Amino acid sequence: MTSGRVNPQFRLEDQGIEGLGNVYYNYMEPALIQEALKRDEGTLGNGGAFLVTTGKFTGRSPKDKHVVKTDSVIDTIWWENNAAMSPEGFDALHADMLEHMKGKDYFVQDLVGGADPAHAINVRMVTELAWHGLFIRTMLRRPDREDLNDFVSDFTVINCPSFQADPAKHDCRSETVIAMNFDKKMILIGGTEYAGENKKSVFTLLNYLLPEKGIMPMHCSANHATGNPVDAAVFFGLSGTGKTTLSADPARTLIGDDEHGWSDRGTFNFEGGCYAKTINLNAEAEPEIYATTSKFGTVIENMVFDPETKELDFDDDSLTANMRCAYPLEYISNASSSAMGGHPKNIIMLTCDAFGVLPPIARLTPAQAMYHFLSGFTSKVAGTERGVTEPEPTFSTCFGAPFMPRRPEAYGNLLREKIAQHGATCWLVNTGWTGGAYGIGSRMPIKATRALLTAALDGSLVEAEFRKDSNFGFDVPVSMAGVPEVLLDPRRTWDDQAAYDRQAEKLVQMFSENFQQYLPYIDDDVKAAAIG
Numbered sequence: 001m002t003s004g005r006v007n008p009q010f011r012l013e014d015q016g017i018e019g020l021g022n023v024y025y026n027y028m029e030p031a032l033i034q035e036a037l038k039r040d041e042g043t044l045g046n047g048g049a050f051l052v053t054t055g056k057f058t059g060r061s062p063k064d065k066h067v068v069k070t071d072s073v074i075d076t077i078w079w080e081n082n083a084a085m086s087p088e089g090f091d092a093l094h095a096d097m098l099e100h101m102k103g104k105d106y107f108v109q110d111l112v113g114g115a116d117p118a119h120a121i122n123v124r125m126v127t128e129l130a131w132h133g134l135f136i137r138t139m140l141r142r143p144d145r146e147d148l149n150d151f152v153s154d155f156t157v158i159n160c161p162s163f164q165a166d167p168a169k170h171d172c173r174s175e176t177v178i179a180m181n182f183d184k185k186m187i188l189i190g191g192t193e194y195a196g197e198n199k200k201s202v203f204t205l206l207n208y209l210l211p212e213k214g215i216m217p218m219h220c221s222a223n224h225a226t227g228n229p230v231d232a233a234v235f236f237g238l239s240g241t242g243k244t245t246l247s248a249d250p251a252r253t254l255i256g257d258d259e260h261g262w263s264d265r266g267t268f269n270f271e272g273g274c275y276a277k278t279i280n281l282n283a284e285a286e287p288e289i290y291a292t293t294s295k296f297g298t299v300i301e302n303m304v305f306d307p308e309t310k311e312l313d314f315d316d317d318s319l320t321a322n323m324r325c326a327y328p329l330e331y332i333s334n335a336s337s338s339a340m341g342g343h344p345k346n347i348i349m350l351t352c353d354a355f356g357v358l359p360p361i362a363r364l365t366p367a368q369a370m371y372h373f374l375s376g377f378t379s380k381v382a383g384t385e386r387g388v389t390e391p392e393p394t395f396s397t398c399f400g401a402p403f404m405p406r407r408p409e410a411y412g413n414l415l416r417e418k419i420a421q422h423g424a425t426c427w428l429v430n431t432g433w434t435g436g437a438y439g440i441g442s443r444m445p446i447k448a449t450r451a452l453l454t455a456a457l458d459g460s461l462v463e464a465e466f467r468k469d470s471n472f473g474f475d476v477p478v479s480m481a482g483v484p485e486v487l488l489d490p491r492r493t494w495d496d497q498a499a500y501d502r503q504a505e506k507l508v509q510m511f512s513e514n515f516q517q518y519l520p521y522i523d524d525d526v527k528a529a530a531i532g
């Protein structure tokens, strides 16, 4: 049996996917929730939210992500960062997955990645779980119902959590697999229920496709001054650094919380929804995000709740610290309906410094911005990747290495050209530790980060007095209304200032060692901005 709305010329059979049980094409939210409940995939929460747990996998499995080594991509993929899979391994995986799918029900969502129609791609998501259908429908962009009648996908993603890969046969690392085949225009996901893999696969795909069109794909959130889309800002950052939290600013209009493109026309969201962390989510501090957790269709992943009242426990991280809610952009009252904005006037690079060395904000020259973008210094935050249980310092180039199929310079050079062309002001913002390293100090108060960002974005911060940081060479404001002055000078926040100096020296050394790999690829001005 098949039901729902689909292009009659582009059914699963037309893609060689046959022998399934029931196929549900483009079911809308209430119908997906009904099917998910029927299958006991989760439970209904307050306001019609849908609550699920994902078992063993509650974060991404970056080591299980593979790119298929076909001739057409052999010279463009950054193989040091992307595990290869042989075409033969992929074909075996594909065949075995299709066999495994036989007789089982599947959900198909025909969706769009990219809010700017000029640069959008059609993505068909085929999911074993009804709630994965609901998740990805929430997260990507939903075409008009009528447009489904002639929808043909550019790429197809099949997500089958009950499938277990065989490393010997499928040329992968474990039973969990995310395999991207750019020639066959297909992504196969197996052995994990963590919903984030769905959206980050599409992101990785766009990160591959868009640079060829001169579009800079960015792991960033974005917003603009309310009433003035031309005054846009982007916030780069690896998972857990504050993209979602800091872009939801009541004083500004939200463009998106995680993945954007920068074209000749300005910034555009790839997605139509947000995916926020709910750990310690607080109604006073984050009222808008908090409110989405009791709205219809919000997908709530791995949160502990009271079975009688369905009340959520925001402090209980016993399932994972990476508990999440996924909701459509419209659930944030000041979200942009077009999900587009102008060329970024300000570029923020968020870093979660677990060493407590970096200042809460620093102004970067364009060369320093390029240096920090390529370096991507930050921490992996607990729960976001399998095996990470406490903040783990890392250099994640482009602030999103796990999602970058091309070499870092491909993205770095595009960003650099665009910064030069549009005269963006760049900032490095530490949302990590202050008053000592992780274990001694504390996380930067969100209030201070917000106050500094507000001043950066409204133009008042550039007027402040700055000091040149002797370790890192960037400009740090000396004082700012609403922010305790001591906070601006991390050395003074430490009890033991000699210990600060030692830690800073160590970090400078780490930057310098990490950057060696980029020296052959960069210009002299960026070399001059290098640290150490």
Ligand SMILES: Nc1ncnc2c1ncn2[C@@H]1O[C@H](COP(=O)(O)OP(=O)(O)O)[C@@H](O)[C@H]1O
Residues within 6 Å of the ligand: 237, 238, 239, 240, 241, 242, 243, 244, 245, 246, 257, 276, 277, 279, 430, 431, 432, 443, 444, 445, 446, 447, 449
């Ligand atoms: N100074 C700060 N700035 C931003 N986030 C902070 C700060 N201090 C603590 N946090 C917490 O860190 C987490 C940031 O996560 P999130 O905004 O989801 O990051 P991302 O979207 O980049 O993955 C949130 O749980 C937030 O409450």
Ligand SMILES: C=C(OP(=O)(O)O)C(=O)O
Residues within 6 Å of the ligand: 059, 060, 196, 197, 200, 237, 238, 239, 240, 243, 244, 258, 275, 384
């Ligand atoms: C969905 C994710 O992204 P982020 O934490 O950057 O929002 C993830 O890393 O799994």
Ligand SMILES: [Mn+2]
Residues within 6 Å of the ligand: 240, 243, 244, 257, 258, 275, 276, 277
């Ligand atoms: Mn986020």
